[in-house]
Amino acid sequence: xxxxxxxxxxxxxxxxxxxxxxxxxxxxxxxxxxxxxxxxxxxxxxxxxxxxxxxxxxxxxxxxxxxxxxxxxxxxxxxxxxxxxxxxxxxxxxxxxxxx
Numbered sequence: 448x449x450x451x452x453x454x455x456x457x458x459x460x461x462x463x464x465x466x467x468x469x470x471x472x473x474x475x476x477x478x479x480x481x482x483x484x485x486x487x488x489x490x491x492x493x494x495x496x497x498x499x500x501x502x503x504x505x506x507x508x509x510x511x512x513x514x515x516x517x518x519x520x521x522x523x524x525x526x527x528x529x530x531x532x533x534x535x536x537x538x539x540x541x542x543x544x545x546x547x
Contacts, residue, residue, distance in 0.1 A: 450480045 451459075456475050460467045467475060521534050530537040 451476055451483070 453472060453476060456472055456479060459479070460472070460475070525531055525534070525536070528536050
């Protein structure tokens with residue numbers, strides 16, 4: 448069974464921005480190890496001669512014609528905007544120190 452170390456589980460949790468308590472870390476070691484084991488069993492299946500596919504069911508995806516059309520009028524586009532500065536939409540800052 449592919450296993451993960453405690454350090455690897457902590458790293459994965461950090462990358463996923465998850466705070467895991469000690470019991471959760473132990474549980475994740477087992478659960479993620481089981482997932483990796485499942486993937487390794489899938490990877491061992493012989494797929495020689497199986498054509499690649501993008502969808503499990505054959506499906507036709509017709510594309511519409513790419514036709515240039517007039518843009519929406521600026522005044523119409525800005526009708527429902529809660530805060531604006533001229534023709535610009537003002538949104539809350541998410542970068543520290545960028546408040547106005």
